[in-house]
Structure formats: structure tokens, C-alpha cells
Amino acid sequence: MTVAYSIKDLENLSGIKAHTLRIWEKRYGIIKPNRTDSNIRYYKDEDLQTILNISILNRHGIKISRIAGMSGDDIRSKVVEITRVEDSFADSLDAMMLSVIELDESKLNILLDHQINTFGFEATINDVLYPLLDKLSLMWMAGSVKAVHENFMVSIIKRKITVEIDKLSKADNLCGKRCLLFLPKEETYELSLLFLNYLLVKHGHRVINLGTGMALIDILEGNQIFQPDYIYTLFNDSFDQKPLQPYIDELARNAPHAVIIITGYQVSTQQPRLPENVRFMASFPEIRDFISIQSH
Numbered sequence: 001m002t003v004a005y006s007i008k009d010l011e012n013l014s015g016i017k018a019h020t021l022r023i024w025e026k027r028y029g030i031i032k033p034n035r036t037d038s039n040i041r042y043y044k045d046e047d048l049q050t051i052l053n054i055s056i057l058n059r060h061g062i063k064i065s066r067i068a069g070m071s072g073d074d075i076r077s078k079v080v081e082i083t084r085v086e087d088s089f090a091d092s093l094d095a096m097m098l099s100v101i102e103l104d105e106s107k108l109n110i111l112l113d114h115q116i117n118t119f120g121f122e123a124t125i126n127d128v129l130y131p132l133l134d135k136l137s138l139m140w141m142a143g144s145v146k147a148v149h150e151n152f153m154v155s156i157i158k159r160k161i162t163v164e165i166d167k168l169s170k171a172d173n174l175c176g177k178r179c180l181l182f183l184p185k186e187e188t189y190e191l192s193l194l195f196l197n198y199l200l201v202k203h204g205h206r207v208i209n210l211g212t213g214m215a216l217i218d219i220l221e222g223n224q225i226f227q228p229d230y231i232y233t234l235f236n237d238s239f240d241q242k243p244l245q246p247y248i249d250e251l252a253r254n255a256p257h258a259v260i261i262i263t264g265y266q267v268s269t270q271q272p273r274l275p276e277n278v279r280f281m282a283s284f285p286e287i288r289d290f291i292s293i294q295s296h
Helices: 007-014 018-028 045-059 064-068 072-085 089-101 105-119 121-141 147-169 190-202 216-226 245-254 265-270 284-294
Strands: 178-181 206-209 230-234 259-263 278-280
Touching: 007 018, 007 045, 018 064, 045 064, 045 072, 045 089, 089 105, 089 121, 089 147, 105 121, 105 147, 121 147, 121 190, 147 190, 178 190, 178 216, 190 206, 190 230, 190 284, 216 245, 245 259, 245 278, 259 284
Parallel strands: 178 206, 178 230, 230 259, 259 278
Antiparallel strands: none
């Protein structure tokens, strides 16, 4: 099934104003909208790819009148040339967006590896990949991209983070705090958990990541065996239909010697009373800063 994009979708994904896109349509015929039976304009995957390519070239000083005279192959070749040598945030984001839409794993890996080698892994996650995921999530919720695109991107990021964790875990300096990570049942933010795992290991902490969909009884058993100094978890999708307070109370009561760090939408919304050994952190940057401070 072909994905249909509105002109607002093209604006959101490319950063080019809808008014400008309409001018380009009329003056240069760069893209031609399709129309539904009820005469509503829409655009296809190839139109989005064209606009993303053009936005990269236009940012690099190539006039739209010249781009309009280039063939599709010439445009694509020029974009490949630019994105190989340029490190700007906007170009990286657009080039990766194209790779995701085309499900081009090889190209996406090349772009990601270049970003990681140039700016470092953590900066690439924060400054490129999360903004890209935000874009994809918004477009998926609006129904203008397929879930497969977001799943494709998430799968690749998971692999990248797992590889980095594996590299760091082989170091001999993991003598910091003992940290237990998990996500409760119905919680889906696995990328956040993996990135947290990466940050903790990077700062020399010993980490056990129990993963997603964990029953409380299994978490408590893991706590008893591992005896962590810190327990990290989040509540975004889970506990939207039931109170969080009993869960937090039981976790805190059965892990009295651990500092339990919690975050997420449900904590902010329900505002449970926090036992003495539980701390709420409102954002991921706050957790990141906390880890950095605790590591010194």
C-alpha cells in the first residue's frame, strides 16, 4: 500500500515551508501532487524522497532553478557526494531519513558509522538518532509513514547500542556501583533502557539488564541475587489503567538497600508518594547528569 503524505507532512519532514513547496510545484514542476476522488492533494514516497534530496542540495547553495534541470540520477549522485563529506546536523538527519524511508540498511549504517566516528557514539544518539526517531514517531502517529520504518530504525539503533555496550563491558575498570535495570510488563521503551545501560557501563558501573516485560517477583529475585546499589526503571505505557503506588511500595520494601531511580509519564501524572529509597527524575538528561555526578 502506498503511503500518502500531505503537504504539511512534507514540510515537517524536510523543513521546507509548504508555501515554498507550492511555488516550486508551479514554477519548476519539481513534484506533482496526486489527487483523491474528492480532489484532496497528496504525495507519494518518491515525492518525499525527491524533496529531501532537494532540501540537502538547496542548503548547499545550489539554486532551485538549477536543481529543476537536473535528472533524478544527477540529484541523487550529488546528494551522496555531499552527505559523504558534510557533517551538518540537518544534512545527516535528511540523509538518514531517506535511508529509513528506502529501508536502505547499508547506506544507513555508513551514515551512522561516519557520525559515530566523527562526533562519538553518545552525541550521535542524542543529536541525530533521537531527533530522527521523534520525526518518524510523529509521522507514524499521523498515518503518513509505516510502522515498518520506525521498527527498522529502532532495530538498527538497538544493534549499535548493544555493540557499544559489549565493547565497554570487556574493559577491566568496571568497579563502580552495581546497577539493576528493567522494564515492567507492558512497557515498550527498550531503547531508553539500552542507552541507560550504555551510559552506566561507560562510567564504569557493573550493570545487569533484565530487559522488558519483567514480573515484579522476578525483579525482586534478581535484586536478592545481585544486591544492586541502584535500580533503574521507567513507567510510560505501563500502569495507565491502574495505580502505580502499590507497585512502587512493594519494590521499595523488598529492595531496602538499593536506591531506586524511576522516571516516566505515569510517575509525573499519578505523582505517587515516594518511599525513602526511591527518587523520581523528570527527564533522561537529569538521569544522565545524575550518573555522571555519582561516577566522580
